[in-house]
Amino acid sequence: MARDYYGILGLDKDATDNEIKKAYRKLARKYHPDVNDTEEAAEMFREISIAQEVLTDPQKRRIVDMGGDPMEQGGGMPGGAGGFGGGFGDIFDAFFGGGGSRGPRSRVQPGSDALLRTSITLEEAYRGAQHTVTVDTAVLCDTCQGSGSETGAKPVTCGTCNGMGEIQEVQRSFLGNVMTTRACHQCQGTGEIITDPCTTCHGDGRKKARRDLTVNIPAGIDTGMRIRMAGQGEVGPGGGPAGDLYVEVTVTGHHIFTRDHDDLHVTVRVPMVEAALGSSIDITGLDEKTHTVTIPAGAQPGGTAHLEAAGMPRLRREGHGDMIVHFQVDVPTELDGQSRKLLEKVRHHRGDQASVETHDEEHRGFFGRFKNRKRR
Ligand SMILES: [Zn+2]
Ligand SMILES: [Zn+2]
Known part of the structure; x- marks a missing residue:
């Protein structure tokens, strides 16, 4: 859910930048950890700081004004679905399958999980084992440390979409004029442009790499089980947090057991x-x-x-x-x-001799009883 950033600072939606800063300073004097060291005050201080940061950033403030929450989307919560802005955008999406009126998506995304397979012998499954696996993956670009910029310059707001990450168009349809949105092709929906892309990673913030990893295989593991290696998957676009690597184990057949x-x-x-x-x-x-x-x-x-x-x-x-x-x-x-x-x-x-096996009364079963009844 979108947070009420204006409400946190006690402001109206038409507050000026100056009013936002004033309101923040007033509350900060009250809740700053140096002044008030309670847990509630620390929480409030965090809240007002985020609200101030969001509302003084024109790009983020626009998202708030559209009913979205820029902190939910830009936060890059691993595995989390991007926050829905609510409001009209979603309804249009539902009807027209649009790219989403959710403001810019974060340039920095969590990396994907990866799956590798390895085979072990039954003896290794018994004792437990260490295996070295070679994985082709994406790691953080060491030239730009994931920023995607050659000089470390901050990305600038995309001029095509004004940082919204999407372009709205009015289309005529049988319903009348309908507003549709599509992702901005200039910035791939991120609302940002890297002006001096890193020459190593071309602005992606990551590069391909082959790595050898040691997998600790626990004793008792069976075929089809997966070992999770947290943070050993691919680094995400824009140098986002790495996904997890899963190693699926197959235990090979044994000559006796x-x-x-x-x-x-x-x-x-x-x-x-x-x-x-x-x-x-x-x-x-x-x-x-x-x-x-x-x-x-x-x-x-x-x-x-x-x-x-x-x-x-x-x-x-x-x-x-x-x-x-x-x-x-x-x-x-x-x-x-x-x-x-x-x-x-x-x-x-x-005196051994082959003989026909006879069923005793108890074991004659249904068919035997049926025949007996018929005979009577
Ligand atoms: Zn780079
Ligand atoms: Zn754009």
């Missing part, structure tokens, strides 16, 4: 006889420790063993996920003579 959130899954191939007799196997985890996994006698295909806390570290939290060991029981496809003889002996001894 499959990750599911914080759990690690691993499959062990258990020969049929080992499954029957029971066994054990050593697995080296990502913690580089040896985990002995017991394969119980009679382990079934698809059976699992859970190793608690042998999985991935939880991101920015205490603890680890689990390691889940899946048993894949391997049946030999070829048997040498001796093995065949031994297995035939086992079969004979056990």
Whole structure:
């Protein structure tokens, strides 16, 4: 919302420059921190100082008189939408999609955020890692320190739009004469002209640069997660505050482990006889420790063993996920003579025979019950 700058100084809208300065001086004597050191006084002093600055600047005062707030637009609040002036301009914009009757936009704009991608191994995701990424970005022009001016001269008011950043035109339409506004092409809507553009950046206040940045990748990070590096994005037009850099991480596949959130899954191939007799196997985890996994006698295909806390570290939290060991029981496809003889002996001894599985009453399910009813 536009602030009532006149009201802050106790003035009418037709106050002269002299009256503005007088009103400011009178209030400043009352609220200056040297005179009054309360918090409220400090706040009031800030308010009257801003009001004085705005109303004694013809360009800013015009924006105020049109119902806008030059401090909202020129302030370059990072990520903030430019303040709407209110009043007729917005209504015209809504109808005609105009560039906006909002006074000049600030020449200095916050920089854009940037996104980079980097791949890490599962081991790195386990331990955490530091990666160097190379980023093509815009940095502050060191010739002009972002001012855009070769000599450091202040920008002058654009003569084409008189500093409004936009040009108003009356157009005839079926509604009658309609006022339209468009951005001033001379100053790109900023209301300012740099008279001696910096030869390095041509007045943009920034230049292209390639930088190497070190990214700290926290332990437990997963694919698709982004690390935010505040202020490492592009410097904005006119040397505006830099955006943020986001580094999106992809964790590459592992030759043993499959990750599911914080759990690690691993499959062990258990020969049929080992499954029957029971066994054990050593697995080296990502913690580089040896985990002995017991394969119980009679382990079934698809059976699992859970190793608690042998999985991935939880991101920015205490603890680890689990390691889940899946048993894949391997049946030999070829048997040498001796093995065949031994297995035939086992079969004979056990009297093993294939049989059709029968469902007990409880597990017959809907279809079974349906058939039974029909039969009655
Ligand atoms: Zn420059
Ligand atoms: Zn202009």
